[in-house]
Amino acid sequence: MSTDPRLFIGQDLAAGQAVALPKEDTHYLVNVMRRAAGDTVRLFNGRDGEWRAQIVETGRKAAILEPLEQTRPQAGVPDxxxxxxxxxxxxxxxxxxxxxxxxxxxxxxxxxxxxxxxxxxxxxxxxxxxxxxxxxxxxxxxxxxxxxxxxxxxxxxxxxxxxxxxxxxxxxxxxxxxxxxxxxxxxxxxxxxxxxxxxxxxxxxxxxxxxxxxxxxxxxxxxxxxxxxxxxxxxxxxxxxxxxxxxxxxxxxx
Amino acid sequence: MSTDPRLFIGQDLAAGQAVALPKEDTHYLVNVMRRAAGDTVRLFNGRDGEWRAQIVETGRKAAILEPLEQTRPQAGVPDxxxxxxxxxxxxxxxxxxxxxxxxxxxxxxxxxxxxxxxxxxxxxxxxxxxxxxxxxxxxxxxxxxxxxxxxxxxxxxxxxxxxxxxxxxxxxxxxxxxxxxxxxxxxxxxxxxxxxxxxxxxxxxxxxxxxxxxxxxxxxxxxxxxxxxxxxxxxxxxxxxxxxxxxxxxxxxx
CATH class of the missing domain: 3.40.1280.10 (SPOUT methyltransferase, trefoil knot domain)
Incomplete structure (x- = not known):
């Protein structure tokens, strides 16, 4: 399956508002999932739904991602x-x-x-x-x-x-x-x-x-x-x- | 909880018909559960219900158990x-x-x-x-x-x-x-x-x-x-x- 990796982040998600991925997630994305600049991922934060985002740049300690579009509206779980x-x-x-x-x-x-x-x-x-x-x-x-x-x-x-x-x-x-x-x-x-x-x-x-x-x-x-x-x-x-x-x-x- | 250890065995279970416990179960009973001759255990084999049994003797490779009484009749699971x-x-x-x-x-x-x-x-x-x-x-x-x-x-x-x-x-x-x-x-x-x-x-x-x-x-x-x-x-x-x-x-x- 070539599904985009899916990551939870703490930051707000909005179109064009780049986010930096923490070190552990960057390691997972780059070294485990083997993704590089230009590839897309899915991001969610518990507030803004799910977003498709593009990897802009990857370094050893962080990756920069740019949210492109919301792919699912926010939804919770039952109480x-x-x-x-x-x-x-x-x-x-x-x-x-x-x-x-x-x-x-x-x-x-x-x-x-x-x-x-x-x-x-x-x-x-x-x-x-x-x-x-x-x-x-x-x-x-x-x-x-x-x-x-x-x-x-x-x-x-x-x-x-x-x-x-x-x-x-x-x-x-x-x-x-x-x-x-x-x-x-x-x-x-x-x-x-x-x-x-x-x-x-x-x-x-x-x-x-x-x-x-x-x-x-x-x-x-x-x-x-x-x-x-x-x-x-x-x-x-x-x-x-x-x-x-x-x-x-x-x-x-x- | 001081519940008797419960063991599955292959042999038939009947009153007074002693059974020998395999090496692995003997190890578990003696070294892990710290039971010795005179203690009781529960045995089942998938056919004869559950039995209370007494440890008669324990050796390094086997233990001898004597079934005393059936404590539950055999019952299966749904199909x-x-x-x-x-x-x-x-x-x-x-x-x-x-x-x-x-x-x-x-x-x-x-x-x-x-x-x-x-x-x-x-x-x-x-x-x-x-x-x-x-x-x-x-x-x-x-x-x-x-x-x-x-x-x-x-x-x-x-x-x-x-x-x-x-x-x-x-x-x-x-x-x-x-x-x-x-x-x-x-x-x-x-x-x-x-x-x-x-x-x-x-x-x-x-x-x-x-x-x-x-x-x-x-x-x-x-x-x-x-x-x-x-x-x-x-x-x-x-x-x-x-x-x-x-x-x-x-x-x-x-």
Missing amino acids: LWLLFAPVKRQKTDLMVEKATELGVARLCPVSTARTQSERVRIDRFRTITKEAAEQTERLDLPEIDELERLDRVLDGWDPARRLIYCDEAGDEAGEPWGGARGRGQPMAAALAGLEAGPAAILIGPEGGFSDAERTRLRDHDFVTPVTLGPRILRAETAAMAALVLWQSVHGDWR | LWLLFAPVKRQKTDLMVEKATELGVARLCPVSTARTQSERVRIDRFRTITKEAAEQTERLDLPEIDELERLDRVLDGWDPARRLIYCDEAGDEAGEPWGGARGRGQPMAAALAGLEAGPAAILIGPEGGFSDAERTRLRDHDFVTPVTLGPRILRAETAAMAALVLWQSVHGDWR
């Missing part, structure tokens, strides 16, 4: 957030990448009683979301929040936003595959019963939520507990599955 | 296959792992006009499906086919099995985001119009299907073309999304 407890680095990275592809508007890392990692690399998340957005034809990047404690997030929650809570670890009695105690409806059925509107999906850590967290979650009217089938999904798989189902029922996959 | 064109190794591995978690019955690697890799490591796939099944509480492993050419697979297709074809590369005219030409219905809507029954999902290579392949696919009555939202998903993401939607509408997530 869907993903709240997730960071897991192992590779799995968290995968969750961030796939959530961007699947069209999440905001990524909200939360720490829970059993969260394995308290370290969140926001910069790393930004790199991953940028690359995923470039490859997936998105016109914006998801917002990324700083790590926050789940109880504080719940304290400040706007009840107009539905919080869909996936409890993949099953119940505490050791019968995750069939135990009905405390588990939610299948997610597709639960979504069919909800009105469209702002939503967030909450995925717990590998060890699941604590009893106290579950009790608190279920006490809120804005929380809808759901299940994702009879097998136990890993955290990153549960996140992807929940995003897919929401996009199909209430999002922009309809 | 859903995944046909996929192998992509880069890491992404293909991810697809195989996630398809196992999401409950696919059969994995069928197919080569297409634009398939990037003609090498398929069946042994590697088996290792991945075994580990995924162990972690996801599945009671069986998916079948794994040898690599076959897509046209031959279509030649021998049983028309009673619906083939759901995801064409994520969009159309050839360079308008993947909005071009209606030749693209299918949103998958959830397409599934709602189909009867339940045996199904397969077909995911193409990163470069998409060739025009000839598309024309051939659309000529078959057993093929349903579908789309997965307005963004362009990578092959492994498209596979996961399609499996999730099928499981929710026609599979065992209902």
Whole structure:
């Protein structure tokens, strides 16, 4: 495929208003994609749509690009957030990448009683979301929040936003595959019963939520507990599955 | 969590009929999970349900386990296959792992006009499906086919099995985001119009299907073309999304 490379930049995009590409993007464009002056690329910044731009000049540290014409108007993604407890680095990275592809508007890392990692690399998340957005034809990047404690997030929650809570670890009695105690409806059925509107999906850590967290979650009217089938999904798989189902029922996959 | 380790084995499982664990599983159990004689594990073989078993003896090359009681009866997954064109190794591995978690019955690697890799490591796939099944509480492993050419697979297709074809590369005219030409219905809507029954999902290579392949696919009555939202998903993401939607509408997530 000879499609033009697609790059997210920070600057404004307007006809004839040249922009300088940062060093990393210049390296990618020149050394990886082998493009040179005269070639065209596609640029987006999350505000001005997608532009076809021409490479005017390339140096070792920067490239100068001139936007020629807007090829797509700006479009956003549905108002869907993903709240997730960071897991192992590779799995968290995968969750961030796939959530961007699947069209999440905001990524909200939360720490829970059993969260394995308290370290969140926001910069790393930004790199991953940028690359995923470039490859997936998105016109914006998801917002990324700083790590926050789940109880504080719940304290400040706007009840107009539905919080869909996936409890993949099953119940505490050791019968995750069939135990009905405390588990939610299948997610597709639960979504069919909800009105469209702002939503967030909450995925717990590998060890699941604590009893106290579950009790608190279920006490809120804005929380809808759901299940994702009879097998136990890993955290990153549960996140992807929940995003897919929401996009199909209430999002922009309809 | 102090859940018993869960292992897939090849042998029959019956009360009092001791089984020997292979070297790799013994290493995992003894050195990684730090279990010793007297501890219990969970065993499954795809035929006899899940059993609680006790470690009788551990050596450097094998462990002897004695099945004590069946804790779950055998249960399968819905009759859903995944046909996929192998992509880069890491992404293909991810697809195989996630398809196992999401409950696919059969994995069928197919080569297409634009398939990037003609090498398929069946042994590697088996290792991945075994580990995924162990972690996801599945009671069986998916079948794994040898690599076959897509046209031959279509030649021998049983028309009673619906083939759901995801064409994520969009159309050839360079308008993947909005071009209606030749693209299918949103998958959830397409599934709602189909009867339940045996199904397969077909995911193409990163470069998409060739025009000839598309024309051939659309000529078959057993093929349903579908789309997965307005963004362009990578092959492994498209596979996961399609499996999730099928499981929710026609599979065992209902």
